[in-house]
Amino acid sequence: MLNVQALSKVYGKRKILDTVSFAAKPGEIIGLVGENGAGKSTMLHILAALSKPTSGTITLHNKSYETESKLVKKEIGFVPQDIALWDDFTVEENMLFFEKLAWHHKNKDELKQLCRDMKLDHWDEPVKTLSGGMKRKLNIAISLIHEPNLLLLDEPTVGIDLKSRKEIGAYLSDLAKQDGKIILYTSHDMDEIMQLCDRIYCIGNDPFYYQVLKEYGENPVLL
Numbered sequence: 569m570l571n572v573q574a575l576s577k578v579y580g581k582r583k584i585l586d587t588v589s590f591a592a593k594p595g596e597i598i599g600l601v602g603e604n605g606a607g608k609s610t611m612l613h614i615l616a617a618l619s620k621p622t623s624g625t626i627t628l629h630n631k632s633y634e635t636e637s638k639l640v641k642k643e644i645g646f647v648p649q650d651i652a653l654w655d656d657f658t659v660e661e662n663m664l665f666f667e668k669l670a671w672h673h674k675n676k677d678e679l680k681q682l683c684r685d686m687k688l689d690h691w692d693e694p695v696k697t698l699s700g701g702m703k704r705k706l707n708i709a710i711s712l713i714h715e716p717n718l719l720l721l722d723e724p725t726v727g728i729d730l731k732s733r734k735e736i737g738a739y740l741s742d743l744a745k746q747d748g749k750i751i752l753y754t755s756h757d758m759d760e761i762m763q764l765c766d767r768i769y770c771i772g773n774d775p776f777y778y779q780v781l782k783e784y785g786e787n788p789v790l791l
């Protein structure tokens with residue numbers, strides 16, 4: 569269980585997140601939506617333990633972000649908005665490199681299978697020759713090497729064709745429903761969010777997304 573209690577983040581004089589509270593259970597996919605600058609990435613960075621909140625508490629499976637951050641970090645997989653790969657290395661070399669840094673180890677066959685699960689069949693090809701969508705799939709595969717319980721994805725399907733988006737969506741659904749992972753996901757694609765997510769949170773004071781989602785028959789929560 570991910571438990572977020574009264575979380576706030578202030579940059580200078582600007583309060584980006586204001587006493588946000590929510591919980592997410594294993595197996596749930598949560599969508600975070602909101603206008604540009606609403607604070608979605610800020611929220612994911614805090615949940616990824618890459619940045620600290622100004623106030624508030626977070627626990628993941630009863631472990632505190634504040635006092636047990638080393639343990640918590642082992643359970644988190646984070647896919648940032650920007651692709652972070654070694655361009656001159658092949659898919660295999662990238663997977664092997666990041667495996668060395670991972671908490672949980674996998675052999676070459678397991679790494680290859682992880683790429684196949686993502687429908688990424690370019691094992692021997694240099695990353696610089698891959699399309700943007702293939703690079704995103706590789707980024708997601710890398711984030712899963714250490715088998716995190718909480719997976720955080722910041723706009724993972726930007727610039728990805730429909731077929732690949734469907735494949736990534738189906739894979740994320742399986743990860744949540746079969747493996748019990750908690751997935752938090754940001755996107756500006758409302759159709760995708762509505763199809764994939766069990767619950768949708770609207771971040772920021774602007775009720776625009778809330779109203780649009782309501783019109784589609786969703787039951788979003790304003791954070």
Ligand SMILES: Nc1ncnc2c1ncn2[C@@H]1O[C@H](COP(=O)(O)OP(=O)(O)OP(=O)(O)O)[C@@H](O)[C@H]1O
Nearest residue numbers: 579580584602603604605606607608609610611771
């Ligand atoms: N390190 C920082 N220092 C100061 N302000 C910051 C910092 N990081 C983000 N911000 C500000 O916080 C606000 C929220 O940014 P954030 O990137 O979380 O928004 P977002 O909802 O993810 O936007 P987008 O949809 O454009 O990706 C923005 O106004 C941004 O300028």
